[in-house]
């Protein structure tokens with residue numbers, strides 16, 4: 543069995559170090575906020591090359607706090623991609639604002655900057671690009687549009703911690719960057735967690751206040767915030783793991799390069815790395831017309847895969863009041879039907895990568911001869 547992700551392998555390598563740091567934290571008596579959190583925030587800011595970092599309870603809350611800090615609310619519109627994890631749009635909706643979807647680029651699966659300007663109205667307040675699968679969106683174009691129209695830009699970097707765009711780290715390419723430490727992300731905790739990075743001191747202070755119920759000083763509330771803090775236990779574990787992130791991201795890139803080589807001569811569409819970007823392959827996502835058939839075949843051969851994401855956000859039932867229908871965002875819709883993410887995690891062995899690639903190749907081969915009219919297994 544080759545799982546999509548095997549967190550136990552990583553734990554085997556670094557588990558004793560994690561246990562030591564968690565036990566020390568338990569001895570310390572500081573479980574919410576405090577020195578361990580402050581230290582980890584400084585480490586993540588330094589890793590990204592941002593001035594400030596604010597931790598919180600999840601990647602979803604990071605996005606929510608970011609939008610709250612710029613006062614997104616009723617009647618506001620936020621432009622984003624329909625091809626992402628649910629949170630990207632739900633946080634906009636939760637604040638009574640309107641997610642305005644904009645179709646994606648076929649090659650990168652990220653928001654297509656050439657389509658953004660047509661979506662801007664006098665209600666537009668912000669653009670929320672996602673660095674899907676671990677590759678940054680085309681940020682220069684997005685920032686240029688945003689500056690011209692006086693809009694905020696918030697990056698959803700939940701899949702892209704350590705990814706780069708023109709040599710700069712994801713999260714530092716706009717006003718505010720958001721990350722998730724959900725266990726399946728490239729830097730995953732042992733539970734939920736999130737982080738926000740920014741160079742804007744005023745917004746950072748506001749987000750620090752918003753994550754503690756909007757109180758400043760304690761028990762005095764100028765605004766209604768939320769309760770969203772990273773557990774100190776998670777922070778010490780993540781702090782251990784952050785040291786290895788560069789190495790793990792490189793291992794993901796090496797695994798991707800091997801897949802690229804092994805799958806080159808097939809009609810499978812491989813991930814395309816934009817020359818401006820350093821993709822960290824949080825997911826390695828291939829594409830083919832017969833996606834569901836391929837997925838079934840891999841499953842029968844004990845190779846796990848996942849579809850990120852099977853239904854674009856504009857077609858989700860909860861957003862039906864937006865009045866969006868099938869056909870509105872053709873690139874997002876065809877991607878949802880044709881993409882498949884295969885195992886890519888750093889601890890995957892070369893033998894396993896070869897097995898996955900061979901199995902995919904064999905499937906495309908039998909498919910191509912059966913489509914030419916040959917009868918298989920007569």
Ligand SMILES: *Cc1c(COP(=O)(O)O)cnc(C)c1O
Nearest residue numbers: 600601602627629700701722724
């Ligand atoms: C995982 C993810 C989130 C949400 O992060 P959580 O920590 O699970 O709340 C948001 N956006 C994207 C693109 C994600 O992949």
